[in-house]
Structure formats: C-alpha cells, structure tokens
Amino acid sequence: MPSHAPAPAILVLEDGRVFRGRSYGAAGETFGEAVFNTGMTGYQETLTDPSYHRQVVVMTAPHIGNTGVNGEDDESRRIWVAGYVVRDPARRTSNWRATRDLADELADQGVVGISDIDTRALTRHLRERGSMRCGISSTESDPQALLARVLEQPAMKGADLAGEVSVDAAYVVPAQGDKRFTVAALDLGIKGMTPELMAQRGIEVHVLPATATLDDIRATGADGVFFSNGPGDPATADVSTLQAVLAADLPYFGICFGNQLFGRALGFGTYKLKYGHRGINQPVMDRTTGKVEVTAHNHGFAVDAPLDRPTTTPYGEATVSHVCLNDDVVEGLELRAADGRLRAFSVQYHPEAAAGPHDAAYLFDRFTSLMAGDL
Numbered sequence: 001m002p003s004h005a006p007a008p009a010i011l012v013l014e015d016g017r018v019f020r021g022r023s024y025g026a027a028g029e030t031f032g033e034a035v036f037n038t039g040m041t042g043y044q045e046t047l048t049d050p051s052y053h054r055q056v057v058v059m060t061a062p063h064i065g066n067t068g069v070n071g072e073d074d075e076s077r078r079i080w081v082a083g084y085v086v087r088d089p090a091r092r093t094s095n096w097r098a099t100r101d102l103a104d105e106l107a108d109q110g111v112v113g114i115s116d117i118d119t120r121a122l123t124r125h126l127r128e129r130g131s132m133r134c135g136i137s138s139t140e141s142d143p144q145a146l147l148a149r150v151l152e153q154p155a156m157k158g159a160d161l162a163g164e165v166s167v168d169a170a171y172v173v174p175a176q177g178d179k180r181f182t183v184a185a186l187d188l189g190i191k192g193m194t195p196e197l198m199a200q201r202g203i204e205v206h207v208l209p210a211t212a213t214l215d216d217i218r219a220t221g222a223d224g225v226f227f228s229n230g231p232g233d234p235a236t237a238d239v240s241t242l243q244a245v246l247a248a249d250l251p252y253f254g255i256c257f258g259n260q261l262f263g264r265a266l267g268f269g270t271y272k273l274k275y276g277h278r279g280i281n282q283p284v285m286d287r288t289t290g291k292v293e294v295t296a297h298n299h300g301f302a303v304d305a306p307l308d309r310p311t312t313t314p315y316g317e318a319t320v321s322h323v324c325l326n327d328d329v330v331e332g333l334e335l336r337a338a339d340g341r342l343r344a345f346s347v348q349y350h351p352e353a354a355a356g357p358h359d360a361a362y363l364f365d366r367f368t369s370l371m372a373g374d375l
C-alpha cells in the first residue's frame with residue numbers, strides 16, 4: 001500500500017457536472033460514455049467484458065476490489081472499460097482465489113480510474129439525464145479544460161466498434177465429452193463463458209472474426225450459427241451475413257448485440273435507451289412459459305419490435321419472446337417457420353451469466369435442441 005494518499009482527480013460529465021475524487025488505477029486522462037452497473041459482485045467479469053469498450057463504468061456497489069483479481073474470471077484477453085469509477089476501493093485484497101490487487105491490475109493495464117466519488121449521486125444524475133460522455137483526469141485540474149475535450153469525443157450513438165474488439169484469426173474451442181454439434185460463433189466482442197457453456201454441451205465452437213461471411217461459416221461445417229455480444233451501436237452494423245444465414249435456414253442463436261443484429265436482420269429498428277440496463281438482477285419474463293428469470297444485463301440499445309403481435313418477415317414469423325419487467329424493453333426474439341418450427345432465437349440479456357445468476361442457462365440447451373431439430 002502507498003503510504004501517501006492518491007493524487008486528486010476530477011470527473012466531468014458532458015453536461016458540465018463535476019465530481020472530485022482521487023486517482024485510482026492508472027494516472028492520466030481518459031474519455032468514454034459514462035454508464036452505471038448495479039452488480040454487487042463480478043467486477044472482474046465486468047471489466048473484461050468487451051461490450052464495455054469505450055465506456056466509463058460507474059459501479060454502484062460501494063466497495064470494489066475486496067476479492068482482488070484472479071486467473072480464472074477474465075471474460076477476454078484484457079480489460080476493456082475506458083475508465084472506472086468507484087466509491088471506496090478495497091484497502092486490502094482478501095480472497096483465496098486472488099492472485100493480485102485490482103488497483104495494480106488496473107494500473108498495469110493502463111486503465112484510468114477515479115475513487116472517492118459519490119457514486120449514488122452520479123448514478124442518480126445519469127438516471128435522470130441519461131448516459132453521456134465524460135472525462136476523468138488526474139493530470140488536468142481545470143474542469144472547464146477537461147469539459148472542452150469531453151465535448152470533442154465521439155458519441156456512442158453511431159459508433160461502429162465490433163471490429164475493434166474482435167479476433168483477427170479464427171480459433172476452436174473443443175467440445176467437452178462427446179462432440180454433438182459444430183457452431184460458428186461470430187466474435188463481435190465475445191465473452192469467454194459463452195463458448196465454454198456451449199463446449200460443456202458437446203458443441204465444438206469455431207470462433208470467427210466479426211467480418212466472417214456465410215462461406216466462412218459454411219467452411220466450419222457448422223450445424224448452427226451464433227452471434228455474440230459486443231460494443232457499439234447496432235444500427236451501424238452490417239446484417240447481410242446474418243440475413244444470408246437466415247435465408248439458408250441455419251439454426252441461429254444470438255446474445256445481446258447478437259439479438260440486436262437479429263432484430264435488424266428481421267427488419268426491426270434499434271434505438272438507444274436513456275441509461276441502459278447494466279447489472280445482474282434484472283427481471284425478465286419468458287413470454288412462452290410465463291416464467292420470470294433473474295438475469296444479467298449489459299445493454300444501452302434495444303430492439304424496437306411490437307410486443308402485442310407477431311411480425312411477418314421474409315424468413316418467417318418473428319415474435320418478442322422475452323420482455324424486461326422493469327420497463328417492457330424487448331429482451332428476446334424468436335423466428336418460426338410457417339409450420340411453427342423454431343428457426344432462430346436470441347436474447348438481449350446474458351445467459352452466459354458472467355457475472356450473474358444462472359436462471360437463463362436453459363437457453364444453451366434450447367440451442368442444442370434447435371440444432372437437433374427437436375423444436
């Protein structure tokens with residue numbers, strides 16, 4: 001532990017509100033979209049979720065870092081958040097799995113953070129005014145000068161980011177036990193737990209770059225296709241590959257960004273939510289069974305589809321399968337052929353649940369049933 005107090009730092013929102021705190025993680029300056037996450041656990045998974053690329057994440061849980069970081073909970077190869085805002089960083093790491101302190105990890109990966117922030121006031125501000133651009137700096141003491149730089153930053157609306165986080169080359173996650181199926185998974189910002197949960201169900205997962213075409217997908221011998229979560233505005237993404245997948249009648253499963261692109265491929269629009277859903281206790285109803293799941297979320301955009309009626313599309317009949325009980329936001333879509341057979345489905349939330357409750361793990365079983373032709 002340093003014997004001196006960390007240097008002062010400031011956080012400035014694009015509407016001019018200023019919060020003063022202390023440097024946490026790397027010293028320096030950073031910019032991004034300020035969003036809040038309400039998860040009480042799972043900060044390591046949150047930090048390494050590629051969907052947070054270009055976002056400054058405010059943690060509403062007041063103590064962050066208590067369990068340090070470990071060699072098992074990373075969801076990708078690095079930390080992706082553009083900045084990190086906490087109230088009270090742990091003074092001491094205490095967990096049997098911990099290999100190091102969170103503050104050291106943030107510093108080593110160059111992640112600029114700020115602590116000693118009234119995260120409750122900041123979260124209330126973002127809830128009332130909406131997510132917005134912000135800057136954090138431990139090198140600039142003049143909020144007006146930092147604000148001028150915040151206003152030069154690009155907005156999240158219109159941002160095309162999946163290509164910035166995707167892999168350059170394909171790789172294979174082998175099936176565990178007997179191999180039952182092959183899946184081509186487009187990495188738009190994929191979290192490691194997703195291919196893991198497929199592999200546990202006997203799926204060999206070919207993770208492909210975001211630019212993969214239908215030919216690339218076919219070359220894997222895929223029984224099914226998966227589009228992952230990912231950062232940025234879904235309105236900017238090209239959906240022609242997904243439309244080709246649907247036209248070819250390949251079984252499809254999508255998560256989060258993969259749900260938004262599925263919606264667009266079916267002809268629906270997407271829009272930006274005021275402040276998004278980011279946390280691990282969001283109630284979602286599966287409208288086919290009436291069951292409510294407690295689910296993990298990380299999305300700032302949503303699909304604009306009618307809740308009260310099916311929609312006829314060139315690929316079959318699309319319905320909203322899941323809805324968020326807090327605000328009626330579309331949380332899942334499914335596509336059926338004229339004879340009622342399920343062809344494709346997706347959810348806006350995170351059945352891979354890293355972090356989060358495991359209520360929605362059945363969706364991975366549904367994907368295997370879809371590929372088996374049982375639905």
Ligand SMILES: NC(=O)CC[C@H](N)C(=O)O
Pocket residue numbers: 051228229230231232233234255256257258298299300301302
């Ligand atoms: N986790 C995700 O896939 C996020 C999707 C999209 N970037 C959004 O913010 O809504």
